[in-house]
Amino acid sequence: MAEVSAEARIEAPAAKVWAQLTDFTSYGRWNATHTGFPEGGPEPLETGATFTENMKLMGFPAEVAWTVEELEAERVLAIKGKGPMSVTVATRYSLTPADGAxxxxxxxxxxxxxxxxxxxxxxxxxxxxxxESLRRLAGLVT
Incomplete structure (x- = not known):
């Protein structure tokens, strides 16, 4: 197993960050590994929704079949997916308001x-x- 994490303070309210984070039509503008959604993002965005994402990591393209595992508006988006070579991928976005940021x-x-x-x-x-994704996300909402 490999675990990774990153954290940043973004000078924008959680509602604005959440709106950008869940705007799947503009995902590629901030998500550094994203290359496309062959059938679009999850519609509607709800627990149990599924979607497919094309990604590139370590220079290799991959397709991941995601399921939304946890969703709390303006707080948490957690997804889990199956990628190539039987790799399971999980990603959790957590937002915490902090003095207007x-x-x-x-x-x-x-x-x-x-x-x-x-x-x-x-x-x-x-x-x-x-x-890099957090840096780009901050640039879109501040």
Whole structure:
């Protein structure tokens, strides 16, 4: 298993950050690993909704079939998916209001046999992508 996380304070209210985070039509403007939604994002966005995302991590393209596992408006979006080579991916976005700004944390987890072969590189690449994603997200909402 490989676990990654990143956190940033974004100088915007949680409602504004949440609106951008859940606007799947503009996901590619901030999410550093996203390359497309072949059938669009989850519609409607609700627990149990499914969607497919094309991604690129460590230079490799991957398709992940996601399910929304937890959803609390302006607070939590947690998704879990199946990727290539039987890899399971989980991503959790947590928003915490902080004096007119928002603390945004992204936690990711990769599990599966293929992960153990490249856990170190995967952690480094995914952490860099999360940091870049938070930087871009902040730029869109501030």
């Amino acid at each position: 928002t603390k945004v944390r992204i936690d990711g987890e990769f599990t599966g046999a293929a992960v153990s072969l490249m856990a170190g590189k995967l952690k480094d690449s995914a952490t860099a992508a999360l940091d």
